Amino acid sequence: xxxxxxxxxxxxxxxxxxxxxxxxxxxxxxxxxxxxxxxxxxxxxxxxxxxxxxxxxxxxxxxxxxxxxxxxxxxxxxxxxxxxxxxxxxxxxxxxxxxxxxxxxxxxxxxxxxxxxxxxxxxxxxxxxxxxxxxxxxxxxxxxxxxxxxxxxxxxxxxxxxxxxxxxxxxxxxxxxxxxxxxxxxxxxxxxxxxxxxxxxxxxxxxxxxxxxxxxxxxxxxxxxxxxxxxxxxxxxxxxxxxxxxxxxxxxxxxxxxxxxxxxxxxxxxxxxxxxxxxxxxxxxxxxxxxxxxxxxxxxxxxxxxxxxxxxxxxxxxxxxxxxxxxxxxxxxxxxxxxxxxxxxxxxxxxxxxxxxxxxxxxxxxxxxxxxxxxxxxxxxxxxxxxxxxxxxxxxxxxxxxxxxxxxxxxxxxxxxxxxxxxx
Amino acid sequence: xxxxxxxxxxxxxxxxxxxxxxxxxxxxxxxxxxxxxxxxxxxxxxxxxxxxxxxxxxxxxxxxxxxxxxxxxxxxxxxxxxxxxxxxxxxxxxxxxxxxxxxxxxxxxxxxxxxxxxxxxxxxxxxxxxxxxxxxxxxxxxxxxxxxxxxxxxxxxxxxxxxxxxxxxxxxxxxxxxxxxxxxxxxxxxxxxxxxxxxxxxxxxxxxxxxxxxxxxxxxxxxxxxxxxxxxxxxxxxxxxxxxxxxxxxxxxxxxxxxxxxxxxxxxxxxxxxxxxxxxxxxxxxxxxxxxxxxxxxxxxxxxxxxxxxxxxxxxxxxxxxxxxxxxxxxxxxxxxxxxxxxxxxxxxxxxxxxxxxxxxxxxxxxxxxxxxxxxxxxxxxxxxxxxxxxxxxxxxxxxxxxxxxxxxxxxxxxxxxxxxxxx
Numbered sequence: 001x002x003x004x005x006x007x008x009x010x011x012x013x014x015x016x017x018x019x020x021x022x023x024x025x026x027x028x029x030x031x032x033x034x035x036x037x038x039x040x041x042x043x044x045x046x047x048x049x050x051x052x053x054x055x056x057x058x059x060x061x062x063x064x065x066x067x068x069x070x071x072x073x074x075x076x077x078x079x080x081x082x083x084x085x086x087x088x089x090x091x092x093x094x095x096x097x098x099x100x101x102x103x104x105x106x107x108x109x110x111x112x113x114x115x116x117x118x119x120x121x122x123x124x125x126x127x128x129x130x131x132x133x134x135x136x137x138x139x140x141x142x143x144x145x146x147x148x149x150x151x152x153x154x155x156x157x158x159x160x161x162x163x164x165x166x167x168x169x170x171x172x173x174x175x176x177x178x179x180x181x182x183x184x185x186x187x188x189x190x191x192x193x194x195x196x197x198x199x200x201x202x203x204x205x206x207x208x209x210x211x212x213x214x215x216x217x218x219x220x221x222x223x224x225x226x227x228x229x230x231x232x233x234x235x236x237x238x239x240x241x242x243x244x245x246x247x248x249x250x251x252x253x254x255x256x257x258x259x260x261x262x263x264x265x266x267x268x269x270x271x272x273x274x275x276x277x278x279x280x281x282x283x284x285x286x287x288x289x290x291x292x293x294x295x296x297x298x299x300x301x302x303x304x305x306x307x308x309x310x311x312x313x314x315x316x317x318x319x320x321x322x323x324x325x326x327x328x329x330x331x332x333x334x335x336x337x338x339x340x341x342x343x344x345x346x347x348x349x350x351x352x353x354x355x356x357x358x359x360x361x362x363x364x365x366x367x368x369x370x371x372x373x374x375x376x377x378x379x380x381x382x383x384x385x386x387x388x389x390x391x392x393x394x395x396x397x398x399x400x401x402x403x404x405x406x407x408x409x410x411x412x413x414x415x416x417x418x419x420x421x422x423x424x
Numbered sequence: 425x426x427x428x429x430x431x432x433x434x435x436x437x438x439x440x441x442x443x444x445x446x447x448x449x450x451x452x453x454x455x456x457x458x459x460x461x462x463x464x465x466x467x468x469x470x471x472x473x474x475x476x477x478x479x480x481x482x483x484x485x486x487x488x489x490x491x492x493x494x495x496x497x498x499x500x501x502x503x504x505x506x507x508x509x510x511x512x513x514x515x516x517x518x519x520x521x522x523x524x525x526x527x528x529x530x531x532x533x534x535x536x537x538x539x540x541x542x543x544x545x546x547x548x549x550x551x552x553x554x555x556x557x558x559x560x561x562x563x564x565x566x567x568x569x570x571x572x573x574x575x576x577x578x579x580x581x582x583x584x585x586x587x588x589x590x591x592x593x594x595x596x597x598x599x600x601x602x603x604x605x606x607x608x609x610x611x612x613x614x615x616x617x618x619x620x621x622x623x624x625x626x627x628x629x630x631x632x633x634x635x636x637x638x639x640x641x642x643x644x645x646x647x648x649x650x651x652x653x654x655x656x657x658x659x660x661x662x663x664x665x666x667x668x669x670x671x672x673x674x675x676x677x678x679x680x681x682x683x684x685x686x687x688x689x690x691x692x693x694x695x696x697x698x699x700x701x702x703x704x705x706x707x708x709x710x711x712x713x714x715x716x717x718x719x720x721x722x723x724x725x726x727x728x729x730x731x732x733x734x735x736x737x738x739x740x741x742x743x744x745x746x747x748x749x750x751x752x753x754x755x756x757x758x759x760x761x762x763x764x765x766x767x768x769x770x771x772x773x774x775x776x777x778x779x780x781x782x783x784x785x786x787x788x789x790x791x792x793x794x795x796x797x798x799x800x801x802x803x804x805x806x807x808x809x810x811x812x813x814x815x816x817x818x819x820x821x822x823x824x825x826x827x828x829x830x831x832x833x834x835x836x837x838x839x840x841x842x843x844x845x846x847x848x
Contacts, residue, residue, distance in 0.1 A: 002460035009461050014723070016465050019454070026450035030443070036426035037433050037812065040672045040731070041440050045818070076500040076674065077708050080722035084706030145694050146704050243723055248464045250500065250674040250725040270569050274701040280570050282508030282709060284501050298504035299438065299667055301674040388461065394469070
């Protein structure tokens with residue numbers, strides 16, 4: 001029997017969870033608040049469920065200092081579901097804005113409005129994707145599938161600057177964002193803040209996406225959510241699957257600028273979207289519907305919300321006034337320890353991504369130049385020490401140490417000790 | 425402190441789960457198979473996760489005697505997500521079949537193919553909905569939202585036969601299904617086998633949907649899944665959210681005829697669907713993609729699959745060769761006990777739906793003609809006896825005793841005793 005205390009788990013997600021939260025979870029599963037029924041059994045419309053939802057939101061607001069003009073949504077479908085959701089929702093808002101403006105000029109002639117709107121969509125609807133790894137690539141492919149290739153602008157394919165492989169975030173002057181002058185610029189700019197498979201993280205918020213006339217920015221933070229300070233105001237949409245830094249697989253969290261929701265913005269009618277050959281998304285991914293119903297339009301996995309709430313409340317307690325800045329220090333320190341050791345033994349280890357874009361969350365490296373047998377032996381040696389989950393993603397191979405919030409400094413130090421020992 | 429043993433929970437979903445499964449769950453959350461990590465933490469691509477998925481499928485196959493030419497999918501997004509998924513997926517297959525046939529006649533002239541295809545879609549694409557309660561109504565509304573009203577045929581609105589209220593399944597000769605002769609009939613016929621809110625259950629599979637030239641049938645079995653025998657071969661798609669008879673909120677199960685998947689059927693290309701003003705669904709609801717990836721296209725909540733697998737394995741053990749027939753006997757017996765008592769005291773209780781369509785799963789009734797104060801007192805009295813979750817759905821009020829699989833005969837008998845006591 002291996003105990004939890006005997007292992008340190010570096011899996012890329014689902015990821016480790018704080019033992020204290022799991023211990024509490026194992027009780028509430030059977031009996032929540034002495035009600036005689038468990039947390040997977042209570043109604044999502046009960047006062048208890050409402051309190052869980054409110055507390056989870058509050059913890060997130062506190063940690064990230066989320067302004068009042070942002071809404072927090074909990075949804076099923078994971079990060080991959082949000083690849084689609086941002087397209088459906090933001091395209092819909094964009095189209096309706098254009099339609100309303102044209103209708104103002106043209107008046108009641110619906111056929112004429114549609115004709116002009118079609119032209120505007122053809123000429124101006126552009127979704128900008130910064131492709132820096134496997135997940136932003138997938139998100140851009142989903143946008144293409146949903147809207148058609150002509151509307152998707154790959155403003156950056158980072159492989160082109162790195163011999164066909166991901167591993168860098170090229171300088172912003174090499175990006176080809178849709179110009180803001182032509183038709184108002186892109187409907188949105190999308191990037192993945194941290195690429196789990198490739199170990200690439202944006203070092204900072206892109207400067208070219210700042211300013212008064214900045215386009216809407218959508219960021220996938222699935223794998224570095226609540227691991228560092230974020231200026232939420234710079235984003236239209238931040239989303240993340242919960243199963244890395246926050247909780248269980250089963251929910252995604254969306255932080256959404258309220259100006260994109262009614263009454264500030266109106267979505268286009270499905271009939272209009274179809275007429276324009278644009279996609280209509282499922283109601284369960286419709287942000288206005290989910291927001292209007294406080295994330296309870298359909299049955300929400302309250303147990304998963306509770307776990308996320310407990311994890312976040314734990315961080316609030318741990319870091320006090322520092323809020324997420326406290327976790328950022330810890331995350332940075334763990335990453336520093338590991339990268340420093342990898343660099344020290346550069347004859348044995350080779351970090352895959354470029355130094356300027358190294359992820360603090362997913363530390364990808366090769367052992368002895370990627371020799372398959374030696375990497376196998378490395379993983380076996382690590383496992384003997386209770387260091388688990390270190391195998392790289394099947395698409396790229398190698399070693400990956402995922403350094404999410406529930407990985408302790410002690411865990412990072414044990415990994416460092418093993419890296420030292422193996423190298424020597 | 426109220427213990428689990430002190431209460432019987434009749435909530436409509438999330439629903440009670442077997443205590444033995446929850447006890448085991450509370451252990452595996454912390455440490456699964458002595459690996460030192462818990463079940464919410466392990467990779468969905470690990471051998472352990474694969475075994476869990478295989479075992480859950482196998483239990484379902486055994487229980488329902490699912491033929492080899494059916495695929496089982498696990499997805500996020502719940503039952504409501506499947507309202508959309510069946511439309512996206514089956515319309516896509518329908519369109520591609522028509523397109524291929526036209527292309528055979530016309531040849532390479534793509535513009536001509538599209539022109540003819542557009543005509544066929546306009547004239548022939550019909551989705552038939554049998555609306556017998558709140559959930560099939562919602563599903564039909566989603567179909568209208570996705571494809572436009574002209575493609576949706578409300579073949580039955582049961583309210584019209586019952587003074588504007590749900591509560592009956594009118595005789596089949598009153599349905600107006602799209603004729604099979606014109607253009608081959610409907611793309612599919614959709615019904616909700618058991619209406620959770622309204623307490624209406626189809627007594628049997630509709631005869632008019634049988635036969636060699638029967639249309640594709642999609643059935644929502646969210647609230648009566650694995651509660652009675654089902655001849656799977658009669659259905660193209662059976663789906664259900666897990667949180668009633670099977671497990672936790674967080675997954676839906678889809679049983680899908682393989683002939684609707686590649687290589688037997690090809691989905692239409694997104695470009696063609698958009699050209700035809702038809703919707704393109706998100707990749708996470710794309711059945712071919714989910715099937716091809718053994719339900720692991722994106723991160724699957726393995727803990728929820730495990731719970732469902734445990735619940736189903738428990739039924740396999742309990743009922744042996746009788747399989748789901750064993751549970752059907754128990755479900756019927758519990759429902760019989762409760763309805764019999766309600767009918768016996770008909771001066772106090774009034775069952776809402778018609779006798780011919782009474783759900784065995786959601787027993788909806790009024791107390792003293794629906795007097796608000798008296799129903800409140802009834803609920804308070806029940807709660808004192810540990811009989812919880814009896815409040816009717818907020819949209820219809822009244823009392824609802826949900827009689828899912830995890831409600832024991834003993835629980836049903838306690839409810840009966842209270843019904844007797846209250847009436848006397």
